[in-house]
Amino acid sequence: MIKATAGADGAERCNQAFTVAAAGVAAGVPVSLWLTGESAWYALPGRAKEFELPHATPLADLLQVVLKGGRVTICTQCAARRDIGQDDVIEGIRIAGAPTFVEEATTEGAQALVY
Template sequence: MARTLVIKATSGADGMERCNQAFTVAAAAVAAGAKVSLWLTGESAWYALPGRAAEFELPHATPLQDLLEVVLAGGTVTVCTQCAARRDITADDVVPGIRIAGAPTFVEEVTAEGAQALVY
């Protein structure tokens, strides 16, 4: 059984390098053929909205929009339910293909056989 990689991004503009690292690892894992689930929590939840990832700029980093597109093409992207609610983000607001789900779904993913969780 192939390992599933569940990656949680916990920062956005408040921790740009950590945020970029989560997206970079998720995209690299998709490119390597891994099953990937990227969770956007805290301030990273904003990057689920159309155009927001394109505004993210970090020197010497692949554009966040490009990384998000790779993950969406080959994995799943989820915004934390509570994080979305605190920011008034609804399912109608997010980029097509991004879902909103809560802790039970996250726990199910990280406790599945062969899963590896990474938190940035």
């Protein structure tokens, strides 16, 4: 479980969350990437392409890896504060809240990382 709490306001932390999530998928580890705070914007089509960080794999590419082999969730409250609805997000991304987060985080063997 990887929780991204930053967006362009904390570009290195944001990129690190997406990089670790994609690396986990590539390694065959079950990955759940949670987009919270400003990272919630990357659930919208085209937004990840706008993200820039020198010497980093493009965020859009990392997101595609996670979408293909893992799960991506945008926080319910974070989505609501930004007027983001299920019809607005990239196909394959779900909106879910604290009960789902707690369920995933407390699953036996789960490891949560927060960036």
